[in-house]
Amino acid sequence: MSLLIALAFFAQMVRISIPYALAAVGGTMSERGGVINIALEGILLLGALGYVLGAYWTGSAWAGLAAAAAVGLVTAGVHAIVTVGYKADQITSSLGINLVAFGLTRFVLKSIFGSSSNSARVAGLPEWSLGGFGTVPGLGSLFGNPLVWIAVALIALAHVVLFRTPFGLRLRTVGEHPETAATLGLSVARLRTWGVLLSGILAGLGGAWLAADQRSFTDGMSGGRGYIALAAMIVGKWNPLGAALACLLFGFCEALQIRLQGAAIPNEFLQMLPYVVTMIVLAGVIGRARPPAADGVPYHAEDR
Numbered sequence: 162m163s164l165l166i167a168l169a170f171f172a173q174m175v176r177i178s179i180p181y182a183l184a185a186v187g188g189t190m191s192e193r194g195g196v197i198n199i200a201l202e203g204i205l206l207l208g209a210l211g212y213v214l215g216a217y218w219t220g221s222a223w224a225g226l227a228a229a230a231a232v233g234l235v236t237a238g239v240h241a242i243v244t245v246g247y248k249a250d251q252i253t254s255s256l257g258i259n260l261v262a263f264g265l266t267r268f269v270l271k272s273i274f275g276s277s278s279n280s281a282r283v284a285g286l287p288e289w290s291l292g293g294f295g296t297v298p299g300l301g302s303l304f305g306n307p308l309v310w311i312a313v314a315l316i317a318l319a320h321v322v323l324f325r326t327p328f329g330l331r332l333r334t335v336g337e338h339p340e341t342a343a344t345l346g347l348s349v350a351r352l353r354t355w356g357v358l359l360s361g362i363l364a365g366l367g368g369a370w371l372a373a374d375q376r377s378f379t380d381g382m383s384g385g386r387g388y389i390a391l392a393a394m395i396v397g398k399w400n401p402l403g404a405a406l407a408c409l410l411f412g413f414c415e416a417l418q419i420r421l422q423g424a425a426i427p428n429e430f431l432q433m434l435p436y437v438v439t440m441i442v443l444a445g446v447i448g449r450a451r452p453p454a455a456d457g458v459p460y461h462a463e464d465r
Contacts, residue, residue, distance in 0.1 A: 169415060172303040176374070178405075178412030179312050180205060180367035184390035185397065186319050187406035189364030191237075193323060193399055194356030195336040195349075195455040199255035200240050201364045201388025202361055203262030207369025208233045210266050213378040214273070224285065226308070226369050231366015234358055236262075238262035241357040245350050249461040257388075267380055280378040315363060320401040332356050339460040349460045366388075376390035385436075392439045398450050407442075414438045 184201045191198040207227040215221075215228025254266040271277040288305035303344060323329040332352050333344045339349045363386060364387070372378050372388075389411055396410075397403030414435040421431055 170420065172401075173417040173419070174409065175309070176412075178408045178417045179309065180240060180370045180386055181390050181393055181408035181411055182405040183312055183370070184364040184387055184395040185408050186316050187360035187367070188391055188394045188403050189355045189360075189397070189401050190319060190323070190332070190363070191360035191400050192242055192394065192456050193453055194337045194353040195339060195453060195456040195458065195460070196241070196244055196353050196357050196362050197251040197255065198237070198240060198357060199252055199321045199387075199391065200207070200258035200262075201360070202354045202383055202385065203255075203259035204233050204236050204361055204364035205368040205371065205383040205387050205390075206262045206266055207236050208365030210269060210280075210368075210378050211365065212369040212372040213283050214269075217273075217281060220284060221383045222284045222373060223375070225293045225368070226286070229369035229372070230362045233361040233363070233368065235361070236365070237357050237359075237361020238313055241354045242360075243409070243457070245339035245353045245357065248461060251459075263381065266296045266378070267332055270378065270380065278380045278450060282377050283372075287372050302389040308366070312366070312370070315366070316401055316405045319363070323401060328355075333453070335460075338453055339455050341460075345421045350353075353460075356390050389435070389439055390398065392443055393459045395450050395452075396442055397454060410442070411435055411439060 181409050184205055185205075188201050191366070195415040211232030212225040214225075219225075229300065240251075240254055240258055243249045244251045267277040268312065271278060274280045286307055289307060296346030321329075331347055332357065333346065334345075335349045335352045336356075342352070343349055367386075367390075368383065371382050375382070390404075390408070392406035393411060394404045394405035397405070418431045418434045422428065
């Protein structure tokens with residue numbers, strides 16, 4: 162019985178961690194190229210709405226997944242145009258997108274579903290059959306979900322692309338020494354834009370997980386996950402695998418918070434547990450974590 166409880170807890174921890182991890186890895190791709198993307202919170206929210214609208218209009222969860230990725234791509238594209246194209250302040254642009262996302266999602270909900278807080282129920286992703294393994298509480302619904310495997314594959318692919326391909330080397334170069342990259346004939350603007358766009362796709366899919374898990378959209382359902390994803394990115398030292406592992410830590414804290422409900426512990430303390438752990442971990446890591454040297458610094462010289 163204790164093993165089954167442990168497995169169920171593990172499944173819950175992984176389920177909670179997936180949207181964090183996708184957004185954190187997305188943030189890593191953007192910041193490795195030198196562009197701060199605090200807009201992950203807004204992209205998660207818009208991605209969740211994109212999933213619901215795609216699935217609602219077509220009846221297909223796969224169409225919803227594609228819509229979430231497309232919405233994330235477009236939102237990140239706006240951030241790239243403002244920050245890379247027009248050299249605007251990256252934090253201001255990010256926060257502006259987050260504010261627009263909260264207002265826009267309510268407007269769309271009201272216009273289409275007649276409610277500014279909830280959408281209609283939509284299709285969830287079909288579960289893959291796992292045989293006898295699927296009978297283990299929690300594990301069947303988790304690992305039978307194709308988006309889990311898509312997320313794992315994307316995180317591994319992001320790590321390989323960033324550290325084992327010419328594109329990844331170039332992206333890291335423009336995040337560290339854009340002037341050097343330009344003298345080598347690389348387009349700083351183009352590479353930074355690609356980094357931001359990749360972050361949008363990944364965070365959009367993170368939003369799709371939130372909506373697919375609930376099979377609906379709820380106002381403000383991102384719930385600060387984009388900001389915790391940024392913290393995980395820092396804890397993971399701007400490394401996709403490190404960021405994903407940090408997200409598992411935050412997922413563990415949130416799962417523990419859920420499990421401890423009903424115990425003789427004030428509910429308010431339990432609700433703040435994941436955020437307290439985030440602050441403690443950041444306080445211990447931030448001094449040793451070095452961001453890319455040109456992270457957040459606009460490149461004003463003419464692209465070569």
